Amino acid sequence: xxxxxxxxxxxxxxxxxxxxxxxxxxxxxxxxxxxxxxxxxxxxxxxxxxxxxxxxxxxxxxxxxxxxxxxxxxxxxxxxxxxxxxxxxxxxxxxxxxxxxxxxxxxxxxxxxxxxxxxxxxxxxxxxxxxxxxxxxxxxxxxxxxxxxxxxxxxxxxxxxxxxxxxxxxxxxxxxxxxxxxxxxxxxxxxxxxxxxxxxxxxxxxxxxxxxxxxxxxxxxxxxxxxxxxxxxxxxxxxxxxxxxxxxxxxxxxxxxxxxxxxxxx
Amino acid sequence: xxxxxxxxxxxxxxxxxxxxxxxxxxxxxxxxxxxxxxxxxxxxxxxxxxxxxxxxxxxxxxxxxxxxxxxxxxxxxxxxxxxxxxxxxxxxxxxxxxxxxxxxxxxxxxxxxxxxxxxxxxxxxxxxxxxxxxxxxxxxxxxxxxxxxxxxxxxxxxxxxxxxxxxxxxxxxxxxxxxxxxxxxxxxxxxxxxxxxxxxxxxxxxxxxxxxxxxxxxxxxxxxxxxxxxxxxxxxxxxxxxxxxxxxxxxxxxxxxxxxxxxxxxxxxxxxxxxxxxxxxxxxxxxxxxxxxxxxxxxxxxxxxxxxxxx
Numbered sequence: 421x422x423x424x425x426x427x428x429x430x431x432x433x434x435x436x437x438x439x440x441x442x443x444x445x446x447x448x449x450x451x452x453x454x455x456x457x458x459x460x461x462x463x464x465x466x467x468x469x470x471x472x473x474x475x476x477x478x479x480x481x482x483x484x485x486x487x488x489x490x491x492x493x494x495x496x497x498x499x500x501x502x503x504x505x506x507x508x509x510x511x512x513x514x515x516x517x518x519x520x521x522x523x524x525x526x527x528x529x530x531x532x533x534x535x536x537x538x539x540x541x542x543x544x545x546x547x548x549x550x551x552x553x554x555x556x557x558x559x560x561x562x563x564x565x566x567x568x569x570x571x572x573x574x575x576x577x578x579x580x581x582x583x584x585x586x587x588x589x590x591x592x593x594x595x596x597x598x599x600x601x602x603x604x605x606x607x608x609x610x611x612x613x614x615x616x617x618x619x620x621x622x623x624x625x626x627x628x629x630x631x632x633x634x635x636x637x638x639x640x641x642x643x644x645x646x647x648x649x650x651x652x653x654x655x656x657x658x659x660x661x662x663x664x665x666x667x668x669x670x671x672x673x674x675x676x677x678x679x680x681x682x683x684x685x686x
Numbered sequence: 687x688x689x690x691x692x693x694x695x696x697x698x699x700x701x702x703x704x705x706x707x708x709x710x711x712x713x714x715x716x717x718x719x720x721x722x723x724x725x726x727x728x729x730x731x732x733x734x735x736x737x738x739x740x741x742x743x744x745x746x747x748x749x750x751x752x753x754x755x756x757x758x759x760x761x762x763x764x765x766x767x768x769x770x771x772x773x774x775x776x777x778x779x780x781x782x783x784x785x786x787x788x789x790x791x792x793x794x795x796x797x798x799x800x801x802x803x804x805x806x807x808x809x810x811x812x813x814x815x816x817x818x819x820x821x822x823x824x825x826x827x828x829x830x831x832x833x834x835x836x837x838x839x840x841x842x843x844x845x846x847x848x849x850x851x852x853x854x855x856x857x858x859x860x861x862x863x864x865x866x867x868x869x870x871x872x873x874x875x876x877x878x879x880x881x882x883x884x885x886x887x888x889x890x891x892x893x894x895x896x897x898x899x900x901x902x903x904x905x906x907x908x909x910x911x912x913x914x915x916x917x918x919x920x921x922x923x924x925x926x927x928x929x930x931x932x933x934x935x936x937x938x939x940x941x942x943x944x945x946x947x948x949x950x951x952x953x954x955x956x957x958x959x960x961x962x963x964x965x966x967x968x969x970x971x972x973x974x975x976x977x978x979x980x981x982x983x984x985x986x987x988x989x990x991x992x993x994x995x996x997x
Contacts, residue, residue: 475903
């Protein structure tokens, strides 16, 4: 499907104590089914705001967002979110955290054994069978984020939304989870939108990189189609001229074209 | 009432703890093998390795200062009452206490019962009044925490009534119930309900937005939101409210019973004053303190147990 998610002239204005603050303006973007899209930009450019709009957690002040030609009116399990800080409920085990989501989505149609099976499958997918009965505070940050991903995937969402999911992790753990995410997205063919500020992450994972101008009143600056064949391997890509080219293009956008705005703000 | 400050203290503690935990875990590697190793280090207690003398020293450090404090207190009391006078010394009080506690559950008619009965009937009043306060106050706190409108509507009323001494309500209670006993219970209800409402409401307002976002993305039913997210998140605040309520209730019951009479530790104190048995009044002061301490400590233990399970 060519226009799975459509974002049409969307703008977002917040009322603050100092008056109106325009966070986003004139956002036009179409996302294909099965596509992996990265939103990249300097901090404060409204990339998380855009993700929240797709999630339905906030409503746009202008324009409209569509999923499969239907307006996004509010949050729902068809657009699962992996939050930046994992947001697992600390009083539930990893299994129960995922089960809560599974039960909500499939509970009306399927019996308990099937629901438990789905939960276990989602936890296996992220390689956490051994930690299934542990509480979030008993596992590492990377593992928590994997449970967050398992919870999102277990709902079989139409769109997987990720808000800097690996931002708080160390470089090695991040690389490992990026590889896992690539494997999972290829296996499930999930349509994914990921907010990131990591150039390598964006180029490695995405089919399309949406580069945003600096806020306030941020909008889409450039869209880069990443046509690297899959499956991708970070080691081979490191010397790939195309990869290096894409990476340079994103860096150029962020540090040349958008750098002056940041200086102004500073 | 230090409801607010206590709450801040209690509430602040949890996020800080979690923060530290998180940092620690993030620093740990993901490799499962190492994970297990780390856990082992954490769970193996240091006790068996430490020599006996060190453990004895630790025990001494924990027990010696409070013990010394008690000895000094009794010493001052002893010296102050050495020359005689109207206040009995520690030895006289001790003799009276042994006699008193030899038979704490005697019954000589409604106005002359053992100290055990007096304590129990005070506790019963506190229990009933406090129970009603919990039944009314916790749901009310939830509603106030969830609805900004209701909270704006009711908060001024609570602010107005909260500083009123619960004893000021006693005459109203007497008027309504026509009997002393329910009036005292009702006073306990009034004084217990404020911390309960305010702490619960504050807990509900402080539920992290992340958890509520999870609920919104999953589109959970209101029932699931309450049972799976709100209740566990608010539980520590409710327990703080309960602890503060019990503390206040135990303070107030003594005064209320002095005024209403009947059976109860407060009435007993007043009765012994009328009989000029000052030793018994001093004993009562200790007993009231000890019971209050036990109530407080057992609730702290309960809170620790429940929040450990839920965190």
